[in-house]
Amino acid sequence: MPPRKSLKAMPMLHQPNNPPASSWDRLASTSLMPSACHSRTWLEPMFEHFRHHNAKLITPDNTPLQAVASLDHVTLPGGIRLPIAQTWDNGYLFSGTPLISADNPQAALVNLLSAARSQMNVGAVLFRKVQRHEIFEQILQQVHKQSDIAGFRLFNSHQRAALQCHHEFDHWFNENFSRKRRKEYRRLRNRFAETGNLQSLTWQPCDPVEQWIEEFLLLEAAGWKGRHGTAIASNSEQTAQLRHALPQMAQNGSLLFWKITLDDKPVASMFGFLEQDQVWLGKMAYDETLSQFSPGVLVILDATRDLLTRKDITLADSSADPxxxxxxxxxxxxxxxxxxxxxxxxxxxxxxxxxxxxxSARLQARQLAKTAYHKIRKGLKK
Structure with a gap:
């Protein structure tokens, strides 16, 4: 893998006091817990292109930079703010793990919480979708005992799919699936290849990434997300953010991209992010008219093969719902x-x-409302 390159920072329209690019990049590459979502190359374009939000980039007033978190207020219906900050809930931050300096992480965390209190007037901070690192919970116990921190509590504990990158692909494939399932995956790929020139491609740093991005946007928009108006291409802000962020990540070596083509036409595409020794999957799109060949499954298998070939990755997080x-x-x-x-x-x-x-009451109310909504929808379909 080529060494990371230093990137020229783009101005953040909503955050005039953002930290220097070099300090932010250094913290991301050495943070106690890796967090691609809080890297400058992914997060900064959100603040530039997402217009309708009240999120803040929270950083302590310390040199060198100790911590970074992107936070918004927890609200009730009607926009009533609670004195609680939370990870910016915009659909693009699939991990709320903050960047925390590995050099005295207890002080870094306390200073980050203090900055959130002073800048947002909150009594607590909710970091959403955080991997349960043992070292993080040890630090929380320490700051609770040694600092003016009243405590912490966990909500929404769950497990999501991941890949431990400790084996070669063939070993993983044979151990992970039954003989019947392995045979089915091979049959799908062989049948697919009979329809034309089928290729599995991995983006390389020498390739122009812009073409891969545009192909992904078109492929996603052609499916059900496009029909429902939830495709990235249906939202000008999300489109601008992706076109801004992914080339930056490609330039500094943190972008992964895979696709399958049939007669040079993309039929499946997926990208992911690399930070330190960990990968997070981002978004996937595939040609739904070819669903009989399961192109989405095949591109995940191709990505898995690539991830297990690399020596600089120990864990891949699916970023998916449980x-x-x-x-x-x-x-x-x-x-x-x-x-x-x-x-x-x-x-x-x-x-x-x-x-x-x-x-807790807010969570229960939201769950009741969600259950009622789905019951009503189900009733209307009868």
Missing amino acids: DHPMINNIWRDRLPVADYLIATPGTSQTKFKALTTLY
Whole structure:
């Protein structure tokens, strides 16, 4: 893998006091817990292109840069703000793990929480979809005992599909699937190849990435997401963010991209992000008119082969929902994930307990509303 390159920073329209690019990049590459979602090349374009938000980039006033988190307020219906900050919930931050300096991480975390309290006037911070690193929970226990932190609580604990990158592909394939399933995957690929010139391609740093991005956008828009208006190409802000972020990530060596083509036409495409020794899958698109050949499954298998070939990767996070029907049946490793609600310095135990109760009630209300909505939709379809 080529060495990372230093990138010229683009201005962030909504954050005039963003940290220097070199400091941010250095923190991302050495952070206690890797977090591609909080890298400058992915997060900065969000602040530039996502116009309608109240999110803030929170960084302590320390040199060198100690921590980075992108936070917004937890709100009730009607936009009523609670005194709780949370990971910016925009659909693109599939991991809320903050960047925390590995050099004195306890102080870095406390300073980050203090910055959130002073800049957002909150009594607690909710870091959403955080991998449950043992070292992070040890640090939380330490700051709870040694600092003015009233406590922390976990919500929404679950597991999502992951890939431990410790074996060669053939070993993984044989151990992961039954003989019948292996035969079926080979049959699908062979049948697919009979329809034309089928190629599996991995993006290389010498390739222009812009073509891969545009092919992905067109492929996704041609499917059900396009019909429902949820494809990236249906949203000008998301499209601009992706066109801005992915070339930056390609330039500094943190972008992974795979596709399958049939007679030179893309039929499946997926990208991911590399930070330190970990990968996160991003978005996938495939030609739904060819679903009998399962192109989405095949591109995941191709990506798996590529990931298991690399020597600089130890873990790949699917970034998927815990009950995702496709990836759960392919990647059998599981990664524990949770939302961490942590008191900010100065919040009393009584107030933190009240905030915890309030947030729990909000979650229950949202779940009841979601259940009622799906029941109504189901009834209307009868």
